[in-house]
Amino acid sequence: MRKQRHKSENLTECPMEATLDLIGGKWKGVILFRLSECTRRFNELNRLLCRISPRTLTKQLRELEADGLIRRTVYAEVPPRVEYDLTELGQSLQPVIAALMGWGTEYALPHLNSAEKDTASTAEFV
Amino acid sequence: MRKQRHKSENLTECPMEATLDLIGGKWKGVILFRLSECTRRFNELNRLLCRISPRTLTKQLRELEADGLIRRTVYAEVPPRVEYDLTELGQSLQPVIAALMGWGTEYALPHLNSAEKDTASTAEFV
DNA sequence: CAGGATCCCAATGGATACTG
DNA sequence: CAGTATCCATTGGGATCCTG
Numbered sequence: 001m002r003k004q005r006h007k008s009e010n011l012t013e014c015p016m017e018a019t020l021d022l023i024g025g026k027w028k029g030v031i032l033f034r035l036s037e038c039t040r041r042f043n044e045l046n047r048l049l050c051r052i053s054p055r056t057l058t059k060q061l062r063e064l065e066a067d068g069l070i071r072r073t074v075y076a077e078v079p080p081r082v083e084y085d086l087t088e089l090g091q092s093l094q095p096v097i098a099a100l101m102g103w104g105t106e107y108a109l110p111h112l113n114s115a116e117k118d119t120a121s122t123a124e125f126v
Numbered sequence: 127m128r129k130q131r132h133k134s135e136n137l138t139e140c141p142m143e144a145t146l147d148l149i150g151g152k153w154k155g156v157i158l159f160r161l162s163e164c165t166r167r168f169n170e171l172n173r174l175l176c177r178i179s180p181r182t183l184t185k186q187l188r189e190l191e192a193d194g195l196i197r198r199t200v201y202a203e204v205p206p207r208v209e210y211d212l213t214e215l216g217q218s219l220q221p222v223i224a225a226l227m228g229w230g231t232e233y234a235l236p237h238l239n240s241a242e243k244d245t246a247s248t249a250e251f252v
Numbered sequence: 253c254a255g256g257a258t259c260c261c262a263a264t265g266g267a268t269a270c271t272g
Numbered sequence: 273c274a275g276t277a278t279c280c281a282t283t284g285g286g287a288t289c290c291t292g
Contacts, residue, residue, distance in 0.1 A: 012238075013235070014156060014230075015228075015229075015230025015231040015234060015235055016155045016156045016223075016226055016227055016230055017152075017155070017156055017230075018234035018235050018238055019155070019226045019227070019229055019230035019234045020150065020151075020152070020156075020226070021238075022234055024146065024150045024151065024152070024155075025146075025150065025264085026146070026147075026150070026264080026265080029142045029143070029145070029146045029150075030140060030142045030143055030146075033142050041273080041274085042273075042274050042275070043273065043274070043275095046274095052265090052266090053265070053266055053267070053268095054274080054275065055265080055266080055267090055275090055276080055277090056264080056265055056266070057275095058274085058275060058276085059264090067237075068237065077273095078273095079274085080272085080273050080275085081273075081274085082273080082275085089233060092229065093229060095225055095228075095229070096225045096226060096229045097142075099222045099225035099226075100141075100145045100146070100222060100225075101141045101142055102141075102221075102222075103141075103145055103219060103221070103222045104140075104142055104143075104144045104145035107215060107218050107219075108144035108147070108148055109139070109141055109144050111194065111215060112138075112147075151284085152284075153285095167253085168253075168254050168255075169253065169254075172254095178285090178286095179285070179287075180255065180256095181255085181256085181257090181286075181287090182284075182285050183255095184254085184256080185284085185285085200254095203253095204253090205253045206253050206254060206255090206292080207254090208254060208255085
């Protein structure tokens with residue numbers, strides 16, 4: 001995802017590609033969702049996405065910031081405090097985030113579970 | 127994306143992760159969009175996604191099929207004909223696909239273009 | 253036509269340890 | 273607290289050639 005778009009090649013004209021280029025990847029969707037709930041700090045995100053490494057979280061946040069979807073605010077305090085929130089553009093993603101979450105809840109999760117565990121579990125309860 | 131989910135570890139309970147696990151990646155969104163328009167054949171898809179290699183297209187189609195989102199139909203003809211279309215589960219993605227496309231058209235594409243070409247173009251027209 | 257086989261490179265992302 | 277630095281394993285995906 002995103003690959004070498006910044007080397008100003010690989011320009012796409014497909015809306016779907018463009019969108020997944022920005023919010024696809026393993027973590028960005030979840031990050032954006034968490035930031036759509038409220039402003040959050042680095043370690044807060046790290047706890048919520050408990051299986052992401054700090055290194056990866058940093059990278060994802062930097063990319064989202066570079067793409068203008070989130071804002072990074074540093075407070076000159078001790079201990080240091082950094083907050084992330086959605087930009088206007090990021091806010092405009094709300095419907096998309098909602099759609100992804102909605103489908104995930106209604107279809108993806110049940111589908112994954114029934115496919116992974118046993119297909120009979122639900123099949124015989126009919 | 128999807129990594130070794132089939133090795134029955136890495137189970138997620140996050141709807142967003144689950145969804146992006148299924149439709150994320152560089153190509154799946156576009157493939158699903160194209161199949162949401164109508165049933166299509168392999169080379170047809172390959173032409174529409176003109177920058178994908180046959181090898182990759184095959185892999186993505188197989189994953190989508192394994193995940194129950196698309197259906198693969200082989201016709202015993204000469205020359206061989208294979209058609210792909212959405213399953214019921216795939217159909218249920220329509221709103222999601224629409225949301226991604228919509229946002230891409232309205233925000234992502236303009237955003238990418240203004241960011242990549244010149245920022246001043248719009249800035250001074252105010 | 254619809255791919256499979258093989259080779260190979262680049263990008264993703266995890267683990268761990270360290271720091272201003 | 274909010275990251276960096278380093279190292280390394282896995283994956284995505286292109287190129288090319290081949291086939292039922």
